Every structure is written in C-alpha cells, then in structure tokens.
Amino acid sequence: MDAPLPPRESARLVAEKSRDVRVAPEGVRRAAELLLPAASAWRVQHWRALHELNPRGADEAALAWVFVVDSLNFSFWAEQEERGCEVRYGGTAYTGYWALCAAVNRALDRGIPVTSASYYATVTLDEVQDIFRSDTAVPMPLIEERHRILNETGKILLEKFGGSFLNCVQKSKKSAQKLMHLVVENFPSYRDETEFEGKRISFYKRAQILVADTWSVLEGRGDGCFEDISSITMFADYRLPQILVHLGALKYSDALLKRLLRGEMLSNGEKHEVEIRGCSIWCVELIRDCLLELLEKRGEKPQGEINSILVDYYLWDYARDHRDDLRGVPFHRTRCIYY
Numbered sequence: 292m293d294a295p296l297p298p299r300e301s302a303r304l305v306a307e308k309s310r311d312v313r314v315a316p317e318g319v320r321r322a323a324e325l326l327l328p329a330a331s332a333w334r335v336q337h338w339r340a341l342h343e344l345n346p347r348g349a350d351e352a353a354l355a356w357v358f359v360v361d362s363l364n365f366s367f368w369a370e371q372e373e374r375g376c377e378v379r380y381g382g383t384a385y386t387g388y389w390a391l392c393a394a395v396n397r398a399l400d401r402g403i404p405v406t407s408a409s410y411y412a413t414v415t416l417d418e419v420q421d422i423f424r425s426d427t428a429v430p431m432p433l434i435e436e437r438h439r440i441l442n443e444t445g446k447i448l449l450e451k452f453g454g455s456f457l458n459c460v461q462k463s464k465k466s467a468q469k470l471m472h473l474v475v476e477n478f479p480s481y482r483d484e485t486e487f488e489g490k491r492i493s494f495y496k497r498a499q500i501l502v503a504d505t506w507s508v509l510e511g512r513g514d515g516c517f518e519d520i521s522s523i524t525m526f527a528d529y530r531l532p533q534i535l536v537h538l539g540a541l542k543y544s545d546a547l548l549k550r551l552l553r554g555e556m557l558s559n560g561e562k563h564e565v566e567i568r569g570c571s572i573w574c575v576e577l578i579r580d581c582l583l584e585l586l587e588k589r590g591e592k593p594q595g596e597i598n599s600i601l602v603d604y605y606l607w608d609y610a611r612d613h614r615d616d617l618r619g620v621p622f623h624r625t626r627c628i629y630y
C-alpha cells in the first residue's frame with residue numbers, strides 16, 4: 292500500500308473538500324489575537340514548569356516517561372462529562388489526560404517501573420487495571436486496549452531499540468519527520484491513518500505529540516534539537532476542535548451540530564470525523580501564519596519558535612482552563628486508540 296499523504300497535506304485536502312466543517316477566517320484572526328500577548332514570550336524551556344506532573348529531568352528516564360504516556364495518550368472523555376475517571380495524586384484529583392499522568396507517577400512512587408519496557412512488555416491486565424485505577428466509580432476508558440498497547444509497544448522497543456526510546460530518538464538524527472516516521476513504521480498503535488475522497492491520508496496525532504513532547508522535555512537541545520520541528524502540525528484530538536469552535540475559527544453545519552448535540556458517537560474514519568480533524572489541523576496552520584503576521588506588524592521579534600506545536604499547547608491549556616465556558620460547546624465523541 293502506498294504511503295499516505297503527510298498530515299499537513301492531508302489537512303489541506305480535507306479543508307478544501309470538506310462540506311460539514313469549515314475554517315472561518317474571522318475566527319482564525321480572533322484566535323491569533325488571543326494568542327498574541329503570550330506568544331512573544333513562548334519558550335520551549337517553559338514546558339516542564341507548565342505542569343507539575345511533567346517529568347522534572349531531561350534525561351533518558353524523562354524520555355521513557357514521555358514515550359509510555361504518549362503511547363496511552365487517547366480517549367479520556369467520559370459518557371457523562373461530570374462523572375469521569377479521576378486519579379488522586381499529591382492531594383489533587385486529576386481528570387482526562389492528567390489522570391493518565393497522575394496514575395503513571397503514582398505507580399512510580401509505589402516502586403512499579405511502569406516506564407520501563409522490560410516491565411510493561413509483559414505487564415498483566417490485572418496490573419494495568421490497578422496502575423490506572425480510578426478514584427471514582429468510573430474507570431479509565433479502553434483499559435484493555437491500553438494493556439494490549441503496553442505489551443505490544445514494550446516488546447517492540449525491547450526488540451528493535453534495546454528497550455530505550457532514547458535510542459529511537461538518536462536514530463532520527465535530529466529530524467522531527469524521521470522520528471515521526473520511525474515511530475509510525477515500528478509501532479502499529481501510532482498508525483493514525485484513514486481514507487478520504489479515495490485518497491489515503493494521515494493525521495498521526497500521537498506520533499506528532501510524541502515528537503513535540505520529546506522536543507519539549509529535551510528543551511530543544513542535544514538529541515531534541517530538531518531542525519525541522521516547525522513541520523509538525525497541531526495534534527488532532529477532541530479538545531482542540533471544541534476550542535476552535537468556541538473561538539469561532541471552526542464552523543460546523545447544522546446537520547453535524549445536531550449529531551454532536553445529541554451526543555452521537557462518530558466512528559474513527561467516518562466523513563464527519565475526518566472533516567473535523569483535518570479542518571482543525573488546517574485551522575491551526577492558518578492561526579500560526581496569522582500570529583506570525585501580527586507579530587511582524589508589531590515589529591516584535593519572538594524570543595523563541597512560533598510553531599503549530601506551541602499554538603496547540605496554548606490552545607489545549609486554554610481549553611482546560613476555560614472548561615466552564617466550553618460546557619455548551621459540543622466535542623465529537625469517538626472511542627479509539629489514536630487520540
């Protein structure tokens with residue numbers, strides 16, 4: 292089978308042909324204006340301090356943490372928004388993606404080597420259910436898939452990369468694209484690909500966020516000094532489309548809105564789901580371009596990179612911090628291992 296279109300080109304194609312989702316230029320501009328005050332101070336070095344659950348180091352252990360977390364970084368949304376999985380850690384109750392991170396840190400504190408491939412290559416389902424157990428009656432979704440992915444990913448990392456994700460990073464020779472392709476070629480659970488209008492396309496959400504988090508945890512230095520980091524697109528999850536709709540940068544047709552407001556599930560790869568994900572990626576590309584123009588107009592020289600990764604991180608955090616404002620804004624419910 293021929294290689295799929297890369298994520299950026301896939302997004303451009305979907306945005307051109309999409310019928311139920313469209314990128315709204317006035318909303319793109321509004322989103323760029325929202326980011327402007329913060330953008331000039333963006334530094335990849337800030338990533339670690341941004342979140343108390345992120346690893347403290349920039350070493351092999353930190354990379355092992357990022358790899359196992361991003362291998363499981365999918366599908367946290369709960370049937371009832373208010374009654375979901377929660378993990379209590381250090382006196383805080385974490386939900387969603389942060390519940391995953393809290394569970395990993397909780398296991399490490401208990402002496403369970405959950406970031407070590409030789410452990411998770413053969414970890415049992417019972418052990419995985421215990422490691423990711425929820426402190427509410429609602430378990431973390433897709434726990435069996437998480438178990439299968441841990442075993443599969445651990446075995447491959449041991450066989451092909453000596454059990455160390457650092458080896459995988461070093462094989463990419465400071466190319467973000469090479470690392471993304473190395474991950475997709477070797478680890479099946481990262482193959483976030485589908486068909487659209489007769490073409491094979493890719494979004495590679497978890498492979499791209501893994502590259503981005505590798506860049507971030509290494510602070511863009513040493514093995515993480517990717518000269519092509521700006522070629523990585525935003526990560527097509529279920530939160531970013533929600534915030535883009537809230538900001539007016541993405542518009543849904545009445546037919547699609549009706550489905551989402553009814554809480555209908557969209558299957559991974561169906562037209563509406565592909566249009567939402569592809570248009571979201573394209574929308575963030577345009578927000579990044581607009582942001583660079585606005586900074587140029589103000590004669591501001593940003594301190595660091597202004598790329599789609601940092602636009603994405605900011606918007607994702609913004610969505611987290613404005614949960615209440617987003618309550619009425621529908622997000623698409625797809626249960627899958629890709630995002």
Ligand SMILES: Nc1nc2c(c(CN[C@H]3C=C[C@H](O)[C@@H]3O)cn2[C@@H]2O[C@H](COP(=O)(O)O)[C@@H](O)[C@H]2O)c(=O)[nH]1
Nearest residue numbers: 364365366367368387388526528529530531604607630
């Ligand atoms: N587009 C994008 N999607 C992201 C992330 C993250 C967390 N990463 C960064 C955050 C802090 C560190 O800096 C990490 O680098 C998780 N997700 C996705 O969101 C969904 C979970 O949402 P909720 O149910 O609300 O927790 C799920 O699909 C998950 O895969 C991101 O940054 N961008």
